[in-house]
Amino acid sequence: MSDNPAIANGEVLIRVENLCKSFGDHVVLNDISMEIRKGEVISVIGPSGCGKSTFIRSLNLLEEPTGGSIFFEGEDITERGVDIRKVREKIGMVFQQFNLFDNMTVKKNIMLAPSKLGVLTRPEAEKKAIELLEMVGLSDKADQYPAQLSGGQKQRVAIARSLAMNPDVMLFDEPTSALDPEMVGEVLNIMKELAKKGMTMVVVTHEMGFAREVSTRAIFIDEGNIQEDNTPEVVFTNPKNERLREFLKSVL
Amino acid sequence: MKKCKKIPAVMLAGAALMGLFTTAVSAASGEEGNLQPEIVQRLYDNFVKDDRWKYLLEGLGNTALITFFAMIIGIVIGFMLAIIRVAHDKNGSVPVLNLIAKLYITIIRGTPVMIQLLIIYFVIFAAVDIDKVLVAIIAFGVNSAAYVSEVVRSGIMSIDNGQFEAGKSLGLGFPTIMIHIILPQAFKNILPALGNEFISLLKETSISGYIGLMDLTRGGDYIRSVTYEAFLPLIAVALIYLIIVVLLSAGVSWLERRLKKNER
Numbered sequence: 001m002s003d004n005p006a007i008a009n010g011e012v013l014i015r016v017e018n019l020c021k022s023f024g025d026h027v028v029l030n031d032i033s034m035e036i037r038k039g040e041v042i043s044v045i046g047p048s049g050c051g052k053s054t055f056i057r058s059l060n061l062l063e064e065p066t067g068g069s070i071f072f073e074g075e076d077i078t079e080r081g082v083d084i085r086k087v088r089e090k091i092g093m094v095f096q097q098f099n100l101f102d103n104m105t106v107k108k109n110i111m112l113a114p115s116k117l118g119v120l121t122r123p124e125a126e127k128k129a130i131e132l133l134e135m136v137g138l139s140d141k142a143d144q145y146p147a148q149l150s151g152g153q154k155q156r157v158a159i160a161r162s163l164a165m166n167p168d169v170m171l172f173d174e175p176t177s178a179l180d181p182e183m184v185g186e187v188l189n190i191m192k193e194l195a196k197k198g199m200t201m202v203v204v205t206h207e208m209g210f211a212r213e214v215s216t217r218a219i220f221i222d223e224g225n226i227q228e229d230n231t232p233e234v235v236f237t238n239p240k241n242e243r244l245r246e247f248l249k250s251v252l
Numbered sequence: 253m254k255k256c257k258k259i260p261a262v263m264l265a266g267a268a269l270m271g272l273f274t275t276a277v278s279a280a281s282g283e284e285g286n287l288q289p290e291i292v293q294r295l296y297d298n299f300v301k302d303d304r305w306k307y308l309l310e311g312l313g314n315t316a317l318i319t320f321f322a323m324i325i326g327i328v329i330g331f332m333l334a335i336i337r338v339a340h341d342k343n344g345s346v347p348v349l350n351l352i353a354k355l356y357i358t359i360i361r362g363t364p365v366m367i368q369l370l371i372i373y374f375v376i377f378a379a380v381d382i383d384k385v386l387v388a389i390i391a392f393g394v395n396s397a398a399y400v401s402e403v404v405r406s407g408i409m410s411i412d413n414g415q416f417e418a419g420k421s422l423g424l425g426f427p428t429i430m431i432h433i434i435l436p437q438a439f440k441n442i443l444p445a446l447g448n449e450f451i452s453l454l455k456e457t458s459i460s461g462y463i464g465l466m467d468l469t470r471g472g473d474y475i476r477s478v479t480y481e482a483f484l485p486l487i488a489v490a491l492i493y494l495i496i497v498v499l500l501s502a503g504v505s506w507l508e509r510r511l512k513k514n515e516r
Contacts, residue, residue, distance in 0.1 A: 062417055089423035099418035103436040112432060113422035158418075165422060 006217035006231040010038035013073060013169055013200055014059060020067030021054055028054045030224035031068070036169065036202060041195045043211035043232065044204045046221040047247055052204045055221060056171050059202065060084075060091045073168070089117060092162030096174040098154040100146040100161070106133065107142040110161045119165065132160035136190050152183030159190055170194065172203040188214075208252060212236050220244045298484045304475050308485075311471025312492060318388045318467065319454045325393025326453065330400025333357065335430060337401070338408050342416065343426065353401070360398035366459050368395055373463040384465040388457065396453050403449060407442035408434055440511045447504035451497050458493075468492060 014036040021029040028051045036042060046052045057063040059070060061077060061084050069076050077087050101109050110129035114120040120128060133139050136156040146154055155175055162170060172191065176184045188210050195201060195214050205211055211218055211232060218235040220228040220243075227241045236252075239245050299305045333353045340350035360368070369391040377387055411434050419429035461470035472489035476482050 060421055062420065085420075085423045085425055087423075088421055091421070093418075093421035095414060095418065095421075097412075097414050099412070099414035101415065101418070101433050103433065103440075113424055116428050116432070117423055161418075162422070 004217075004229060005234075006229070007035070007037065007040075010040070012036070012071075013038050015071040016059075016068070017071070018068035019055075019058060019065050019070065021051075021058060021063060022066050028224055029058065029065075032221075032225055033068075034219070034226060034229065036200065038168075038200055039198050040217055041199075041201045041215045042203065043215040043218045044202065044221060045206075045208070045211060045218060045235075045247070050222045051224045052221045053173055056173050056202055056204050059171055060088050060093060062093075089113075089119070089165050090168045092165060092167035092170040094155070094158050094162055094170065094172045094175045096177050098146075098151070098158045098178070100154055100158055102146050105143050105145055106138065106149070106157050109146070109157060110164045113161070114164050117165075125164070128164055129160070132163055133157075135163075135193075136160045137186075150183060151179045152186045155179065155183075155187045156190055159187075159194075163194075169200040169202065172201065172205070174204050174206065176205070176207055206251070208236070208248075220247070222247070294481065294484060298475055298479050298481060299488070304478070307466065307471035307474050308468065308488060308492070309471075311466050311468035311489075314385055314388075314460070314466060315454070315457050315468040316496075317385055318392060318457045318460060319450070321389040322392035322396055322453060322457070323450050325389065326396030326400045326449070329394070329397035331404055331435075333397060333401035334404035334408060337405055338430075339426060357398045357401060360395055365392070365395045365456055366462060369459065369463060384460075384463050387463060388460045388465055388467075392453060392457055395456075396449065399449050399452075400446065403442050403445045404438065406445075407438035410441050411437050440508075443504055443508050443511070447501055451500060454496060454500065455493060 012035050016032055016034050016036075019029055019032040020027070032055065044052045044056060054063055058065050061070075065078055069078050071077070072087050072091070075082065075087075077084060100106075101112065104112065107126065107129045110132055111122070111125040114128065115122050115125040119125075130139065130142065133142055136159060138153060138156055138160075141149060141153060141157070146157070149157065159170075159175075175191070176187050179187065184207065188207060191201070191203070191210070192214050201215075203210070203215065213232075215232050218228075218230065218232045219226055220235060220239075220241060222241075222243050228235055228239060228244050235244070236248065239248060299308070333356065336346055336349045336353045340346050369388065372391045372394075373384070373387045415433055415437070416429060419433050424433075457467060458469035460467040461473065466474070468489055472485040475485040479485070
């Protein structure tokens, strides 16, 4: 894929080699290989059930691959004996359903991981939480519980919670799919800001506007494999793959 | 809501008991006019004479002691069993412990608690001079743990898997996720079922008399054996159980409301 104009020159953060995943007889991912470089913002698109969620969830081993390897910063994290928790500290993840800890205030949600994992002391973690809440525009919600927030607010807190661990890469698994339409914008704006700051991001999304405008690279997955991998301009305006063309016709 | 429902139930039970009481008393006394002195005399014979109320008090003390400590043992072992089983289901780890936990639950739930009590007293501790109350605490605690573990497990399973995944994605380990995220949420969900279990436990301790221990039931029964009157001592015992259960469930719903408030 050296001829891919979308791929940046940065160092390789994640390298996926021949990744396979099947649930019983059902093959979801079929021999995916690709690299993610520092500073890239990669949109992953594809029809539902194509395996794009499984793909992104494999990157931090929330799904155990049934074949192939995933290298994170040079280390094969699918090897036995690798402390996957250490790896996950460096890979942030934002979920479709937010998954905020319902039993904690917004601030405690953000503070939990850095203080429990000894990355920050409690006062440091609290300071960081307040900074991050400011960044996502929710300073006034610090002491509220998730149940009191709107969907968009929850997702912004979830982003802040991931950022509290200072991850090297952020994975977004359909971050706006569970939101009411009027709340999609506020979440996308935060993500745009992150991208501008140079965060490496992998985003499974149905927001074609976002994919086109913000990402540096777009990947189309279908039938368990990458069918097209290029700059967003090429993927959206001049797609080569027949299924991608059909897919774009149905969503745009 | 809960409270509104409970109060009429208690009042109904109380009213039923009172009805039963007065009917029986008037039936026994035969004559309406003699009702007052007759009942006073019987109350005196059953509870005051020779300090017979002390049997009930001593029995109540033992019943409370057994129930309280058995509850604690039940909670401790029950949570451990549940966490072992969930750890196995979620991560495939601890297969041996999981097998032991399953075996424990199967055996304890598969045999009557009375047989367990008798086995622990007459077989396991046969050669040891051990306090009977302690034997009962162990027997009922071990028994309750099996039920508590399934209640706790169902509570943990009721928490969305996304909570686990979010914890994992941050790099948190299984114990941290359990203690700080899952159990606090699960505990709130299982409180009513736990309350249920401890109400059952309290009443199950009424078989403690089988190992020759003076619990509340045995205390009432002892009075019956000296006064040859069944009605008053047994009704008194029933009323005391009822009052404890009402207090226990009031405590549970107080805790429920408090935990709910924490999240609003």
